[in-house]
Amino acid sequence: MRSNIRNLIIVAVCIAVLGGALLTLKLTGNDQAASSSVSSTASIELVSKKSEDVVSMNVVNQKGSYTLVPVKTPAASSKASSGSSSAASGGTEPTYTVKELGGCPINTSSTESVVKNGFSLVASKNLGTVSNLEEYGLKNPQATVKVQFRDGSSYDYKIGRASATDSASYYMCGLDSDHVYIVSVDQGLLESPTYFVSTNILAVNNTAASSASGASENNFTKITLSGSNYPKPITFSVYQTGLKISSPANYTADSSKLDSLKTDLATLTADSVEAVNPDADALKKYGFDSPTAVAKYTVNGADYTLTAGAKDGADYYVMLGGVNVVYKVASTSIQSWALGNLFDLRDKQLVGANIESVKSITVDAGSGENVLNVTRTKDEKQSTEDKAYYNYKVTGNGGKALDYDTNFRNFFVKLVNINILENAEEKPSGQPVLTVKFQYYDGAAADTFEFYKSGDRRYTAVVNGQVFGIVTQDDMDSVTAGISALESGKSVS
Structure with missing residues (x-):
């Protein structure tokens, strides 16, 4: 009974001390009431705030640094999406972007997850004050996080190595504290900024036209394929009710190959993000100085350009015009437009008369x-x-x-x-x-x-x-x- 009372007193004192410390929302080393004895509970809330209170979250880790900031969610648009995987829901929850990645399509689901789990950490165990932070990987932490709130307060902490008892949890302490907790963290806190770039390269939808079944059908009016794989560029132009090969000569297109071509030019997802805002040297490294293939096309009245650079194993580096991101994409996803040839795209039937x-x-x-x-x-x-x-x-x-x-x-x-x-x-x-x-x-x-x-x-x-x-x-x-x-x-x- 005395032991239980002692533990309750320790928790109460820790909460009281943290309440004072977190009044400025900083984990500091001034919680003298916290002893070196270990206490645990199912859930220890370290800070009480809401998502909309966050002004910024700066993360510095072993893979780089980034800053997450809230943005106003744009109204739902009928235009094709070239990246963002999260759309406005009309609610009050803010959307977050990466400050350093302006102009890049951001996976807002990932940024939202990192912010929500990053500013409101909940500890599963309180290890109290420790004598050697290095033992917990906190002298040279895996990540340092600084959260700024609208009221001017901040919540600053660092993440050490994985817990000895649970590899999914990590040791954590305040930026200027030696009071250690065990917490679960979002993987994004340990990743580079490119972690937040959406791998959804392209998703074209024609909302203005619908088929009899109610499904939208994209309206392609021109497709041109060029690059080293096409010594003679191939152009598809409108003929009667569909597309026909008009250059380098007139041919009827293979209907199944044309369908695959249009499908792959409308929807493309990458396996990974290789580089953001690449310079000239990086573009050359990824093969964009002499691309394998370039697809320029008009669909639903909008113009698009997809470029396939160098090959890497079974994959290719790909860029979308207007988006300064290098993606890695499986060759099977770009086969129809990047790796084909004129003969392959032609209808093999010689006489097409009725x-x-x-x-x-x-x-x-x-x-x-x-x-x-x-x-x-x-x-x-x-x-x-x-x-x-x-x-x-x-x-x-x-x-x-x-x-x-x-x-x-x-x-x-x-x-x-x-x-x-x-x-x-x-x-x-x-x-x-x-x-x-x-x-x-x-x-x-x-x-x-x-x-x-x-x-x-x-x-x-x-x-x-x-x-x-x-x-x-x-x-x-x-x-x-x-x-x-x-x-x-x-x-x-």
């Missing part, structure tokens, strides 16, 4: 032209005000009637199934071994497909005078056999 738009097909396989003429008559019964339906007939050489519904359709499938196997840039000399010409209804421009022998069982396809790529002997054989069967009235499989 059979219902075809007016005629002329096939010259070297033994003379085969002309297939398609006539159509409007189906008055099926047609509506919004859509016209047609009945089709096809004739071959000499006006001979041919089967449209099966044989002609199957032959057309053989043409549209010709796929580019690999890239080609030069047109072979000589004459084409196969030429296919398309004419269309509704005023669409005609297309001419020429195929030149360019290797063993390989042919170079040239579309309207532009080299498109390499196709196989099997494709050529399928077309020549098909036109022969069609013209002779035989079945076309």
Whole structure:
């Protein structure tokens, strides 16, 4: 009973002394009533303040120094976010930023956590006055924290090594005190300023447009890819209702690759932050003097630039235009725009015509032209005000009637199934071994497909005078056999 009374007296005296000391909110060495005996309790509140009372929190640790200050939370914005992971909630809780990192996207969840846990430390154990601060890692502390409050008072302390009994807790004492407590601290107190930079590089959302399902769809109107990985820059421009490759030549884009490209340009998260406000030497170190790839694009009416610098293992250094931060990003996250190539981004289907738009097909396989003429008559019964339906007939050489519904359709499938196997840039000399010409209804421009022998069982396809790529002997054989069967009235499989 005497022991319990003694402990209660010690705690009461400590609280009284701390109450006087913390009236100025400084942990000092003047608490003479605190003995060297150890006391413990489930929770010892060392200071009583609120978040909004904090004017600044300065931290100096083994990784650097920083100052957290409150800022007015901006009103919710419809613009794309390029960093901050915490938005205004409309409440009274302040948002904090890092004073030294002006202009950088800050993870306000991390700053808020450090401030809340840093100015209102709660001790799990009171070790009392100790004779040797070095024993607790407090002579050369891991961190020194100085908190300034609106009323002019301060709360200053230092963090030593991890507790001998709990590696998640640390020894702590006032800045000019040898009275030691065991406290839990936020990891951010021991980190460098870059710890607070948001790793959310980009999150573009089109709030002005919604699909039928209610989900927003980003409106890309131009994408240009350049850099050392693209000796010839690639540009995607608006064509009809979507994007088409317009430079270095006109190509239809691979739809799945284009979708991946747009997804990766709209959302990007880093694995880590490597540097903040890098100078010219640092930019060169990270490969931004000769970047691997640069993506410049316009989406939802706003312009963006993403740059991939040097490679580091399986990752790349990446920067977002207007944000002076070097991030490290997994290569898989930037594969679509930084590590692709023109051929990879192209649609490999050579003939993209719709059979219902075809007016005629002329096939010259070297033994003379085969002309297939398609006539159509409007189906008055099926047609509506919004859509016209047609009945089709096809004739071959000499006006001979041919089967449209099966044989002609199957032959057309053989043409549209010709796929580019690999890239080609030069047109072979000589004459084409196969030429296919398309004419269309509704005023669409005609297309001419020429195929030149360019290797063993390989042919170079040239579309309207532009080299498109390499196709196989099997494709050529399928077309020549098909036109022969069609013209002779035989079945076309």
